[in-house]
């Protein structure tokens with residue numbers, strides 16, 4: 312998948328979702344029993360992914376998106392352009408509120424998300440977001 316492919320109408324959401332499903336298969340979710348996988352396209356054509364990793368100290372569990380943004384940084388940074396997330400059945404899942412904020416940092420309002428209600432911009436999923444731009448005002 313390339314960044315230029317991503318610009319056209321025929322973006323391969325099925326392919327990105329398969330990457331998310333593969334990530335989900337690596338989830339460590341013994342406490343919730345709710346594995347999650349996330350995948351995103353980066354503006355240079357890379358794909359990054361992550362799975363949730365829970366902890367015996369329940370509140371320390373990491374969402375799949377945490378792993379995804381960590382992989383984004385450790386593999387060279389860049390901007391997220393397309394994002395999808397799946398549950399343990401491989402069905403499309405909306406990112407939680409905290410993870411919308413994580414995604415905003417690296418994708419901004421134009422990031423496209425595959426949701427159960429169709430493809431939406433992050434600006435629609437996290438309106439009036441607080442972001443890096445506020446810190447420079």
Ligand code: THU
Pocket residue numbers: 340343345346347362363364365372373374375376396405406407410
């Ligand atoms: N979870 C994610 O990984 N991402 C989300 O956006 C929603 C929730 C995880 C956290 C926890 O391990 C499990 O799903 C149940 O809440």
